Amino acid sequence: MDGRIGDISTPGRLAEPDEGVGLDELALAARNHGLPLEALRYDLTPAGLHYVLVHYDIPAAEADDWQLTVSGLVRTPLTLDMRRLRSLPAVTHRVTMECAGNGRARLQPRPVSQPWLVEAVGTAEWTGVPLRTLLAGAGVEPDAVEAVFTGADHGVERGIEQDYQRSLPLSSALGEDPEVLVAYEMNGLPLPPQHGYPLRLIVPGWYGMAHVKWLRDITLTDTAFTGFQQAVAYRLRQSPDDPGEPVERIAPRALMIPPGFPDFMSRTRVVRPGEVPLEGRAWSGHAPVTRVEVSTDDDGSWSEAAIDPPDGHGWAWRRWRAAWSATPGSHVLSVRATDADGRTQPLTQPWNRGGFANNLVQQISVLCLESD
Amino acid sequence: MDGRIGDISTPGRLAEPDEGVGLDELALAARNHGLPLEALRYDLTPAGLHYVLVHYDIPAAEADDWQLTVSGLVRTPLTLDMRRLRSLPAVTHRVTMECAGNGRARLQPRPVSQPWLVEAVGTAEWTGVPLRTLLAGAGVEPDAVEAVFTGADHGVERGIEQDYQRSLPLSSALGEDPEVLVAYEMNGLPLPPQHGYPLRLIVPGWYGMAHVKWLRDITLTDTAFTGFQQAVAYRLRQSPDDPGEPVERIAPRALMIPPGFPDFMSRTRVVRPGEVPLEGRAWSGHAPVTRVEVSTDDDGSWSEAAIDPPDGHGWAWRRWRAAWSATPGSHVLSVRATDADGRTQPLTQPWNRGGFANNLVQQISVLCLESD
Numbered sequence: 001m002d003g004r005i006g007d008i009s010t011p012g013r014l015a016e017p018d019e020g021v022g023l024d025e026l027a028l029a030a031r032n033h034g035l036p037l038e039a040l041r042y043d044l045t046p047a048g049l050h051y052v053l054v055h056y057d058i059p060a061a062e063a064d065d066w067q068l069t070v071s072g073l074v075r076t077p078l079t080l081d082m083r084r085l086r087s088l089p090a091v092t093h094r095v096t097m098e099c100a101g102n103g104r105a106r107l108q109p110r111p112v113s114q115p116w117l118v119e120a121v122g123t124a125e126w127t128g129v130p131l132r133t134l135l136a137g138a139g140v141e142p143d144a145v146e147a148v149f150t151g152a153d154h155g156v157e158r159g160i161e162q163d164y165q166r167s168l169p170l171s172s173a174l175g176e177d178p179e180v181l182v183a184y185e186m187n188g189l190p191l192p193p194q195h196g197y198p199l200r201l202i203v204p205g206w207y208g209m210a211h212v213k214w215l216r217d218i219t220l221t222d223t224a225f226t227g228f229q230q231a232v233a234y235r236l237r238q239s240p241d242d243p244g245e246p247v248e249r250i251a252p253r254a255l256m257i258p259p260g261f262p263d264f265m266s267r268t269r270v271v272r273p274g275e276v277p278l279e280g281r282a283w284s285g286h287a288p289v290t291r292v293e294v295s296t297d298d299d300g301s302w303s304e305a306a307i308d309p310p311d312g313h314g315w316a317w318r319r320w321r322a323a324w325s326a327t328p329g330s331h332v333l334s335v336r337a338t339d340a341d342g343r344t345q346p347l348t349q350p351w352n353r354g355g356f357a358n359n360l361v362q363q364i365s366v367l368c369l370e371s372d
Numbered sequence: 373m374d375g376r377i378g379d380i381s382t383p384g385r386l387a388e389p390d391e392g393v394g395l396d397e398l399a400l401a402a403r404n405h406g407l408p409l410e411a412l413r414y415d416l417t418p419a420g421l422h423y424v425l426v427h428y429d430i431p432a433a434e435a436d437d438w439q440l441t442v443s444g445l446v447r448t449p450l451t452l453d454m455r456r457l458r459s460l461p462a463v464t465h466r467v468t469m470e471c472a473g474n475g476r477a478r479l480q481p482r483p484v485s486q487p488w489l490v491e492a493v494g495t496a497e498w499t500g501v502p503l504r505t506l507l508a509g510a511g512v513e514p515d516a517v518e519a520v521f522t523g524a525d526h527g528v529e530r531g532i533e534q535d536y537q538r539s540l541p542l543s544s545a546l547g548e549d550p551e552v553l554v555a556y557e558m559n560g561l562p563l564p565p566q567h568g569y570p571l572r573l574i575v576p577g578w579y580g581m582a583h584v585k586w587l588r589d590i591t592l593t594d595t596a597f598t599g600f601q602q603a604v605a606y607r608l609r610q611s612p613d614d615p616g617e618p619v620e621r622i623a624p625r626a627l628m629i630p631p632g633f634p635d636f637m638s639r640t641r642v643v644r645p646g647e648v649p650l651e652g653r654a655w656s657g658h659a660p661v662t663r664v665e666v667s668t669d670d671d672g673s674w675s676e677a678a679i680d681p682p683d684g685h686g687w688a689w690r691r692w693r694a695a696w697s698a699t700p701g702s703h704v705l706s707v708r709a710t711d712a713d714g715r716t717q718p719l720t721q722p723w724n725r726g727g728f729a730n731n732l733v734q735q736i737s738v739l740c741l742e743s744d
Contacts, residue, residue: 008640008739020392024490026477027639029398030489033552036566038429048420049430050562055636057410058421105398113637117395117402155635192420194408264427265485265531267399268380367380 002283010106011240012107012353021105025115032284034119040257040281043123043319044187049315051208053099053114055164058157059214062189063198068182072148072219075139077289082198084127085184091132092127093181093204094313096283100207100234100247104355111355118255118362123316126202127133132174134218140170144220147173148227149201152214156303160228166212167225168203178315179351180206182215183187204315205249205285207357216295236352244352250285251359252345254292254320258364276324279315282307284339291338294319305335333364381528384725387482397487397658406491412629412653415495415691416466420458424566425471425486427536428527431586435562435570438738442553444520444591447511448472454570457501457556464499465553465576466685468655471608472579472619476727477735483727484734490734495653495688498574500555506590512542516592519545520599521573524586532600532734537586542576550576550687553588576687577621577657578728581606608724616724622657623731625715626664626692626709630736641738648696653689654679656711663710664692670704677707683712698740705736 015022021029032053039049063082070078099120104111106118136145150165175178181202184191191197196213203210209229225231235244257279260271282289288310293302305322324333338344345359352358387394393401404425411421421592435454442450471492478490507519523536543550553574556563563569566586575582581601597603607616629651632643654661660682665674677694696705710716717731724730 004739005635006739008621008638008642008737009635020394023477024638026393026398027489028637029401030406030477030487030491031408032401033424035432036426038404038432039565041432042565044700046565047509048422048424048566050420052405052420057630058408060410060413105395105402107601111559115402116400117399153634155636156642161642178729193411193414193418194420209457214492257611258429262428263377263381264527265400266380270377270380270528270533291525334445357563365378366382368374 005156005161006159008106009159011111011158012352015112017109017124022112023110028114032114034116035122037119037255037258040255043244045122045124047187047192050124050195051120051207053120054153054194055157057152057193058193059152060076061152061193061214066198067174068199068216068218070134070138070218072140072221073144074220075141076149078134078234082184085182085199088129088133090127091130091179091181091247093179093202094123094125095202095204096121096123096317097208097211098205098250098253100209100356101354103358103360105349106360109356111353112353115142115279121255124186125188126181126183127188127333128181128202130181131182131201134182135174140220143222145170146225147224148219148221148225149212149215150217150219151212152216157228158232162228164212164229165225165227166210166229168210172203207247208251209247226343233354234356235354236356237354238352240353250283250307251357252282252284252286252289252337252339252343253359254282254335254345255312255362256280256333256335256364260366269327269364271366271368273326273328273368273371276326278322278324278333280320280335282320282337283317284337284343286343288338289318289337293336294322295334296324296331304334328368328370331368333366334361336361339370376531377528378531381531383530384603384674385484385720386725387484387528389481393477393487396483397484400486404486407494409627412603417496419559419564422496422567423471423492424597425492425508425580426525426530426566430565433524433525433565435568436703438570440588440590442510442572444593445513445516446592447513448741450506450510454556457554457571459503460505462499463502463551464497465551465574465575466497466635466688467574467690468493468495468687469580469583470622470625472581472728473482473726475730475732476666478729478732479721481725483725485727493627496558498553498555499557499560499561500553500574501556501715503552503573505606506554506711507546511534512592515594517542517595518593518597520591520593520597521584521587522589524588524592524673529600530604534586534600536601537597537599538582538601540582544575563680566571579619579622579657581619605726606728607726607727610724612725619728624654624658624709624711624715625731626654626659626707626717627653627734628652628707628736632738641736642700645698645700645739645740645743648698650696650705651696652692652707654692654709655689656709656715657696659712660686661690661709662712665708666694667706668696668703674708700740700742703738705738705741706733724741
C-alpha cells in the first residue's frame with residue numbers, strides 16, 4: 001500500500017534548469033494566494049487579501065460541535081467547546097504572518113512546491129485565549145517539554161498520510177511576549193474557513209507553518225516531536241541527507257507597493273517623470289525593524305526610508321515611506337529591512353532545498369515614460 | 373513613447389509546446405486566485421474563497437467620496453454618491469460568476485495569460501440598485517444603443533493604456549431577467565476591495581469580464597463600444613486576424629468536490645474502498661441545468677446524478693449528488709452538465725486563442741487504496 005501511495009506522493013525535488021512551473025505547482029498557486037502588493041496599503045489586511053496556504057483541504061467544520069482537547073502530560077485533561085473558549089478572558093494581537101516558503105519560486109534551482117514569488121504575507125488582528133491560560137488550567141506536568149498541536153486537515157505529503165501537526169517548545173508555548181493564542185476571530189469576525197475556522201493557533205513572530213489551523217488537540221509530551229512537518233518538512237537543508245535546522249522565526253523583510261500602474265501580463269510598472277512617492281511595510285520575527293533602505297538605481301546605492309514610529313504592535317509590520325524622482329527610462333526599485341538584532345536582507349539568494357526563510361530583496365521593474 | 377510601452381507590454385501569444393508556466397503567468401496566479409474546490413460545499417462562497425481576477429491594481433477607494441456618474445445619451449445626467457445609491461430600492465440576486473478564461477492553462481497550445489486550471493468560479497448574493505432603475509431616472513435617449521461602464525482600475529494591456537471598460541447592449545442593460553445590478557454588498561457586507569469596493573456591476577449569467585468593478589461611470593452611446601476589453605480582448609478567435617465572436621454568457625459546467633483527501637504536491641486524491649459520496653455544483657449562463665452526469669471509469673460510460681430541485685435562484689449554481697463504489701486502483705472521475713437549451717460540455721478541448729469560454733469536462737485523478 002505504501003508503494004501505491006508512493007506513486008502519487010513523491011519525494012521533494014528541485015526543478016531542472018529552465019524547467020517552467022509545472023501544473024502541480026500551478027494547482028497549488030491557483031487555490032492558495034498571496035497578498036496583491038497594493039494591499040500593503042492597509043494596516044490590517046482585508047478578508048481575502050491575506051495570504052493563504054492550505055496543505056490539504058479546508059475541512060468542513062461547524063463551530064457548534066467543535067471541540068478542543070488538551071491532553072498528555074497535564075494534571076487535568078480538558079475538552080473545550082467554542083462556547084467555553086469564548087467565555088474565557090480574551091486578548092487581541094496584531095500579527096504579521098508570512099509563509100516560510102515565500103520567495104521560493106524565484107530561487108535557482110527552484111524547489112518544487114507552492115511557488116510563491118514574494119507576496120505570501122498579511123497582517124491581521126487575532127482574538128482568542130492565550131495558550132498559557134489553557135495550559136495553566138490543565139496543569140502542565142514537570143516533565144513536559146513540548147506541546148504538539150493537531151489540526152483537522154488530513155492528507156498525504158511526500159508519501160506520509162497525516163493530520164497536520166506541529167509542536168512548540170514549552171518555553172515558547174508559555175511565553176508572555178510573543179504570547180501564543182488559540183484564536184477564534186480574525187479582524188473582529190469569526191475565522192474564515194481558509195484561515196482555520198473555528199479555531200487556530202497564532203504564534204507571533206513565527207512563520208505560518210507554526211500557526212496550526214482547524215486546531216482540535218494540544219498534547220503535552222516529554223520528548224521532542226518528530227512528526228513530518230517538524231522533522232522532515234520545514235528544515236533548512238543543503239542536501240537531502242542533511243538533518244538541517246528548524247524553520248522558526250520570520251527573517252526581516254521589507255516590501256514596496258509597486259508604484260504607478262501595471263502592465264497586465266508582465267506586471268512591469270509604468271510611471272511618469274517627477275516625484276513618485278514610495279511606500280510599503282517592513283517586519284521581522286526576531287526584533288523590531290530599525291532601518292529600511294531603498295535603492296532606485298540598481299547601482300548598489302541605498303538611501304534611508306522614513307519608518308512610522310512604534311505603535312505598540314511589536315509583532316506586526318511597520319509602514320515606511322520614501323520619495324523617488326523618476327526620470328525617463330527603465331529602473332529597478334529595491335527595498336531592504338534591518339532589525340534591532342542586526343539581521344538584514346541579502347542581495348544574493350539564501351538557498352536551501354525547501355526554499356524556506358528566503359528573504360532576498362524585492363526587485364520591481366519600472367518603466368518611466370517621457371513627459372506627456 | 374508607444375514603442376517604449378511596447379517593450380513591456382507585448383501582444384498576446386501562445387506558449388510553445390512543452391513550455392512550462394512562466395514567471396509572468398505565475399505572478400498573475402499568485403495575486404489572483406480560484407475557488408478551492410472543496411469550497412463547492414458552500415451554497416454561498418465565503419469571503420476570500422470566491423475567485424478573483426484583477427486586471428491591473430485594486431484601486432484605493434473610499435465609499436465616503438465615491439461618485440457614480442450616468443452620462444452620454446440621457447436626458448438628465450446623474451452624479452450619485454453612495455448615500456444616494458443606498459437610499460434607492462435595493463434588490464439581492466444570487467449569482468454564480470465564472471472567469472471567461474477558466475480552464476485556459478490546460479489548453480494545448482496554452483494561451484499565455486492568467487493560468488486558470490478549472491477553479492475560477494464562485495457564488496455570492498449581490499445587493500444593489502437595478503441598473504434599469506438608474507437608467508430610468510436618467511432617461512435614456514431613443515438613439516442610445518449601448519451602455520459603457522468604466523471602472524477605476526488603470527493599467528496597460530497589450531500596449532494599450534486604459535481604464536477598464538466594458539459595454540452592454542441596451543437590451544441587456546435594461547433586461548428584467550437577468551436583471552443587471554449596480555451592487556454595493558456581497559453576501560450582506562460591503563464589497564471587499566478585490567471585488568470592486570465600493571461599487572460594481574453584476575450581470576447575471578455573463579462571464580466575469582462584464583461585471584465591471586470599482587464602477588465610476590456609465591455612459592450611454594449611439595454606437596457599439598470598440599474599446600480594448602470589448603473589441604480586442606474577450607473574443608473567440610482562431611487566428612490573430614480573426615475578428616472573432618464576443619464572449620458573453622457562461623457555458624454550462626459542472627464541478628465535483630474532489631473526494632477523499634489530497635496529496636499535497638500532486639493534488640491526486642486518495643480514498644478507501646467502498647461507497648464514496650460524490651457532490652458538486654453545476655451552472656449555465658444560458659438556461660437552467662437540467663442534467664448532470666458522472667463518469668467514474670474513464671471508459672466513456674456516464675450515469676445520471678441527482679440535482680437539487682430549483683430553489684428560485686435561476687442564475688446560481690445547483691447542487692448535484694451521486695454515489696461511487698470505489699475499488700482499489702487508479703480512477704479518473706469526470707462530471708458534465710447539460711442545460712435546458714441542450715448545451716453541454718465537450719470531452720475534447722474547445723480551443724481559441726484567448727482560451728475563453730472553455731468548458732472542457734473536469735477530470736479528477738483518484739487513487740483507491742487496498743482495504744486497511
